[in-house]
Amino acid sequence: MPTRTLVKHALDATAPADAILLQGWVRTRRDAKAFSFIEVNDGSCLKGIQVIANATLPNYAAEIARAHTGAAIEVRGQLVPSQGQGQKWEVIAESFTIIGEADATYPLQKKGHTLEFLREIAHLRPRSNLFGAVFRVRSRLAYAVHQFFQERNFFYVHTPIITASDAEGAGDMFRVTTLDLAHPPMTEDGQVDATKDFFGKKTFLTVSGQLEGEIFAHALSNIYTFGPTFRAENSNTSRHAAEFWMIEPEVAFCDLEGDMTLAEEFVKYLIRDARTHCAADLEFFAKFVDKDLLARLDFVLEKPFVRCSYTEAVEILAQSGKTWEHPVAWGANLQAEHERYLTEEHFKCPVTVYNYPRAIKAFYMRQTDGCAPERQTVAAMDLLVPGIGEIIGGSQREERLDQLRAGMALHHLDEKAYWWYLDLRRYGTVPHAGFGLGFERMLMFVTGVANIRDVIPFARTPGTADF
């Protein structure tokens, strides 16, 4: 009894095989008078393998019609060089069994479907060519994330999903509670009594593991997190999800310069890894999703990323001769149209913008030394890529206690809530830096897929949490 052969391995065979076992799902079937061609796919790779089922098989007459698109099937037979054009190997069935039927209501057809339709059948879309390819690349890149950091002596830290920090400044948070919403316990002054909640206080889903990551960077030196992150913002765009995966390295004894270098090496590593290990899937994207994909990925690999200070960026934008929907002025945040212009038109390559105005950035970012009082900046950086915009946001953190407290005062934060964060600056503080990479945005860039809902298995966006 042969063990199962994955379609990927059968297609890569170097010699015929007398007895192999294939298990997978029927993609298409073409009937001839004396036999049928059945294309079987098992998800191990983009392509399926062609199976020839002769009409002489004992169950052929009774069962071949049940081998619809979508049916699960098991085939035993010989792997032989194909007599036809279009494939190197095929399998002559010595037996076939319908394991699980799929009737005519099976929604996936041989012809193309819109991405919008496929989103509505998220339980079946991984069986399509496009989504099979997307999720194979996703798996590979998740592996490459660990490989990149482990090779560089970073430790993987599991920061909490549930957090009591409610003002990290990264966005609106989802409340986590076990209280009865219809009859919550109340305090004497008519407020919901959070002390009666599961954790004895208000808790939320995390918007970032950064602050906890800093704790571990102050012990293990180089760390990274990689996990789900939640934002309760009513964002309805192709680049935002309420639940997404983020990678956040944090490095002790590191400044903004080192942070930018790490970010650039990381992005290039992931692209190179996909280019090497997901070649067939990327070619599929280049053919059906984005014709320029491979050229753009290779271009990004070859060119050093441009580094441009916020102040320089504002000058470039002001002198571009363009009319902006959002005005360009020092002190205002760069808008999507500005970021797109910088990376897509002016520099035509990934751009790291750094040293942003202090007032528009988070409290923990390090104040730049020696800048003019009216133009104070912090050591923040955003990596912008063509087609997507911001893919990474990071900074050197404020390691000086007094400056950190001043930053908290500027942002009206309560020091008591951050006592442990301030302790890091009291006991063995060091310059340190880190960044956050949106895993789905990276996948969008690598695959050319334009909507974040199509690079995450089950998208959570405002109003939608199906499956």
Next chain:
RNA sequence: UGCCCGGUAGCUCAGUGGCAGAGCAGGUGACUGUUAAUCACUUGGUCGCUGGUUCGAUCCCAGCCCGGGCAGCCA
């Protein structure tokens, strides 16, 4: 959240103030080492929902629901 576009067969779409259309999918048959096979025939409809205008609304109007695009927020 704001602005814009859309919702007609299982899918992709056309269309009209007066009998609801095509291609694909499905079904039947033919043909073929086929490749999103091909050819012939064929089944299939609450025209998103509610209300309004009208002799008559899928079509015009309003509200709502759903999907999408862009913007803001950010990764």
